[in-house]
Amino acid sequence: MEPQYWNPYLETLPRERLEQIELKYFRSLLSYAKENSPLYREKLKGIQPQDIRLLGDLHKIPLTEKEELRLLQEAEPHPYGGILGVDIQEVTTFRQTSGTTGKPVYVPETYESWQWRVEAWCHILYMAGFRPRHRVFLPFGYNVYVAFWEAHYAAEKLGCEVVPGGALDTRARIHKILEVRATAMMCTPTYGLHMAEEAMGMGVDPARLGLERILCAGEPMPEATRRRLEELFQCHVFDHIGGTEPCGWAGMCEQKNGLHIIEPFFLVEVLDPEDPSRQVQEGQRGVAVVTPLGRRSFPVIRFKTNDLVVKAPASCGCGRTSLRIQEVLGRCDELRKVRGVLFSPKSVEQLLRGEFPQIGEYEVLVSRPGSMDQISLRAEPVQGVSPEQARALCRSLAQKLKLVTNLSFQVELLPQGSLPRYTLKARRFRDKREPTS
Amino acid sequence: MMEQVRKEILSIRKSAASLMEISREFPALRRNAEIIMIFANLLDFISPQTEEENARTQEDPHGLP
Numbered sequence: 001m002e003p004q005y006w007n008p009y010l011e012t013l014p015r016e017r018l019e020q021i022e023l024k025y026f027r028s029l030l031s032y033a034k035e036n037s038p039l040y041r042e043k044l045k046g047i048q049p050q051d052i053r054l055l056g057d058l059h060k061i062p063l064t065e066k067e068e069l070r071l072l073q074e075a076e077p078h079p080y081g082g083i084l085g086v087d088i089q090e091v092t093t094f095r096q097t098s099g100t101t102g103k104p105v106y107v108p109e110t111y112e113s114w115q116w117r118v119e120a121w122c123h124i125l126y127m128a129g130f131r132p133r134h135r136v137f138l139p140f141g142y143n144v145y146v147a148f149w150e151a152h153y154a155a156e157k158l159g160c161e162v163v164p165g166g167a168l169d170t171r172a173r174i175h176k177i178l179e180v181r182a183t184a185m186m187c188t189p190t191y192g193l194h195m196a197e198e199a200m201g202m203g204v205d206p207a208r209l210g211l212e213r214i215l216c217a218g219e220p221m222p223e224a225t226r227r228r229l230e231e232l233f234q235c236h237v238f239d240h241i242g243g244t245e246p247c248g249w250a251g252m253c254e255q256k257n258g259l260h261i262i263e264p265f266f267l268v269e270v271l272d273p274e275d276p277s278r279q280v281q282e283g284q285r286g287v288a289v290v291t292p293l294g295r296r297s298f299p300v301i302r303f304k305t306n307d308l309v310v311k312a313p314a315s316c317g318c319g320r321t322s323l324r325i326q327e328v329l330g331r332c333d334e335l336r337k338v339r340g341v342l343f344s345p346k347s348v349e350q351l352l353r354g355e356f357p358q359i360g361e362y363e364v365l366v367s368r369p370g371s372m373d374q375i376s377l378r379a380e381p382v383q384g385v386s387p388e389q390a391r392a393l394c395r396s397l398a399q400k401l402k403l404v405t406n407l408s409f410q411v412e413l414l415p416q417g418s419l420p421r422y423t424l425k426a427r428r429f430r431d432k433r434e435p436t437s
Numbered sequence: 438m439m440e441q442v443r444k445e446i447l448s449i450r451k452s453a454a455s456l457m458e459i460s461r462e463f464p465a466l467r468r469n470a471e472i473i474m475i476f477a478n479l480l481d482f483i484s485p486q487t488e489e490e491n492a493r494t495q496e497d498p499h500g501l502p
Contacts, residue, residue, distance in 0.1 A: 007483055009439060021485045112475040119479055264485070294482045 004319070006126035010264065011320045018321065019055055022264045025293040027052055030061070033299040038082035039064075039072050040299060058269060059277045063289060063302045066097075069105045069245070079106045085299045086110055095146040097244040098425070101333060107146070107244055113297040114153075117247045120265040121154035124251030127260065127320075128215050128238035130184060132159030137182035137211075139173045139191065141166025146244045147218055151186045160184070170198045177209050185211050188218035189225050190426035196232040197360060197382070207234035215240065217248075218425050220307075220328040222346055224354030226256075241328055246290040246303050250325050253318040260322045267291040268323065269302070270311040273332065285310045285329060306332045308344075336431055338366055339373045341406050345429035348377065351404050356397065358382055361419040367432040376410040377401065380419055442484050450477045 005011040013021075027049035033040035034047075043062060051060055075081035077088045084091075086108075093109040109117070130136065136155045140148045142164075155162050163180055165173045174195065177185070187195070192214060196206040214229060214237045221239045229237040241259055242248030249266040250259040261268045270286040272278040280286035288307045292300060312326035330346040337343070345364055352359050362379035377397060385393060394411040401409040456470035 010483060010485075024485075025482075111472065112478060115475060115479055116482070119483065 037085040063304045080108045110297040113295045118153040121150040123262045124240045127251045127253045134184040135161045136184045137163045139165040184213040186215045189216045189221040190422045192229045206232045211235045222350035228353045255317045258312040258324045258326045263322045363428045378412045446480045
């Protein structure tokens with residue numbers, strides 16, 4: 001019988017013991033960062049590791065925000081500046097953030113810190129049932145971004161056979177999956193849906209591709225989207241949470257009920273968005289603040305991810321003792337006030353993927369043509385609809401959207417192929433009230 | 438079991454350090470020895486000290502993992 005856990009020792013440790021280890025690693029990281037990182041030499045002035053006696057003392061350490069990293073990178077040594085925690089000669093890998101919210105952050109990794117990231121990712125893959133027997137297809141050309149590099153290395157480390165599917169178009173990738181008989185895949189949820197649509201266009205039922213498992217990355221995935229992918233591909237679909245600066249820090253187990261924090265690799269706090277000195281209770285939503293506890297090349301302490309998450313109880317049917325995240329609600333910077341109502345684009349995706357399987361691609365636009373905000377949904381039905389069916393569908397969409405978001409949407413149906421298709425992160429939400437959007 | 442694991446890791450560390458020392462003029466040997474050391478560090482990280490070991494190193498509670 002194969003082991004249930006990648007690291008049976010760490011994954012089943014009693015909470016108290018795990019927390020002791022995390023506290024020890026955290027203090028050690030503080031010592032290291034104060035000595036070796038220009039960012040933290042300044043930021044941690046007056047704070048000593050021994051000041052952190054309990055996890056409840058973490059609030060004594062200031063949060064780290066992306067903007068600080070950007071500013072410090074202007075210094076020498078180029079291109080990492082003051083965020084570098086090692087001699088630049090030790091850096092073996094360059095990665096960068098996507099730059100969606102501003103100038104990209106350049107992330108230095110040494111051979112050691114990269115292997116540390118890969119080990120954390122092995123937890124995510126093993127938890128999602130990836131095993132050496134799997135032939136894993138990666139339908140992406142990896143480049144300066146971190147996306148899928150860790151996945152590739154971790155799958156190799158686990159003993160899987162990795163098929164890199166970059167530099168092929170989607171149809172060629174579908175042919176390749178069939179040709180090599182791939183049994184697992186990793187992709188963004190958006191790309192998974194796109195691949196299913198393409199496969200159907202080729203006359204191939206996605207369920208016949210032979211995939212047993214898909215691990216999604218890159219975007220928050222509503223439960224309805226995960227289920228939709230499972231129905232389309234007739235396989236197990238898992239989620240994870242991660243980012244370029246903090247690494248992949250939580251994964252989904254076979255119970256498919258929330259995500260396990262990879263402890264003690266990461267110390268994760270879920271803070272009250274209104275009062276960041278306070279952690280939220282189980283079942284409440286907050287901002288995830290992550291400290292990778294074993295990375296020296298680029299120490300980041302209490303990094304504010306801007307991921308809005310719901311904290312879950314630690315106990316899980318799988319037996320792991322790690323803390324859990326129930327779901328990712330989206331990015332804090334994606335939340336918008338529309339006509340005074342707090343709106344999350346994820347709520348639209350949840351509705352469409354859960355209740356409107358006849359809708360394929362879509363986008364949500366917020367604008368202000370006069371003095372009032374206007375919100376609209378432009379959607380493509382997966383198959384042609386008659387004018388009468390279109391009117392009924394528009395009515396039904398508008399009603400349900402009103403119920404879910406408390407906003408009145410203008411709904412427009414478009415012919416198939418009108419909207420852009422995305423191969424990595426989708427940009428289905430645009431706020432035209434902002435000059436940058 | 439974890440105590441035994443940590444003993445083995447210590448022994449790997451010693452061997453890697455010794456290899457690094459004697460291979461200064463031999464880049465291939467040296468780098469591979471460094472990589473063994475890197476994985477020894479990772480092994481250390483994923484098999485933290487047992488409570489008894491922890492108690493024995495209380496004098497330096499902030500030591501690097």
